Amino acid sequence: AQKITQTQPGMFVQEKEAVTLDCTYDTSDPSYGLFWYKQPSSGEMIFLIYQGSYDQQNATEGRYSLNFQKARKSANLVISASQLGDSAMYFCAMLPDSNYQLIWGAGTKLIIKP
Amino acid sequence: ETGVTQTPRHLVMGMTNKKSLKCEQHLGHNAMYWYKQSAKKPLELMFVYNFKEQTENNSVPSRFSPECPNSSHLFLHLHTLQPEDSALYLCASSQVRPSGRQLTYEQYFGPGTRLTVT
Secondary structure (H helix, E strand, O other), X not given: OOEEEOOOOEEEEEOOOOEEEOOEEEOOOOOEEEEEEEXXXXXXXXXXXXXXXXXXXXXXXXXXXXXXXXXXXXXXXXXXXXXXXXXXXEEEEEEEOOOOOOEEOOOEEEEEEO | OOOEEEEOOEEEEOOOOEEEEEEEEOOOOOEEEEEEXXXXXXXXXXXXXXXXXXXXXXXXXXXXXXXXXXXXXEEEEEEOOOHHHOEXXXXXXXXXXXXXXXXXXXXXXXOOEEEEEO
16 A cells, blocks of 8 residues: 555644654555645645655755655655744655655644744 | 646635636646645545546546646536535646656645635
């Protein structure tokens, strides 16, 4: 079965602290992509970062980095120096190479406290 | 306009109404998607269009009718909806190979239409 699991329904983090959002996945495909999206309360889904299953290095995009541990099938998102504007829902998703439908996790609601 | 746009942003309709949601992408992509996002549920893929051809219909009720007149535009026609259809409807686009496989992996989303069925 192909599945994404986000075990943290909600998180509170103090502003300027780093935060790690957990994501584990399950697939038998040897090739796949992993994504994180941010959804503010306004509703739009914003692409943050991508990691390919054969990428040797962890992906980074500004304050976002993806802690990819292939053997553990985890793809945690790390946000450094959190800001109030980071408050949003965060979704982890997977795209196995065998199809083109993204498989989504249930999301984590992140609230940054001033 | 850039990216993916959706209109209207908010829609309230009765169960007997007919309305349409519109999506337009300005990214030169060749695949477009409709998603439904209900409260406390993962995103549900409804329809996929590759090269204007519908390739996926994930058991969506016939009261939802998609239309893709060209690779830049996607519509979702709504009729005789139920209150449980109230949700955020998101449109997305991406670039795919002719086989349907992703060329670039990211899907880019529009801002969504928040639909309330009364």
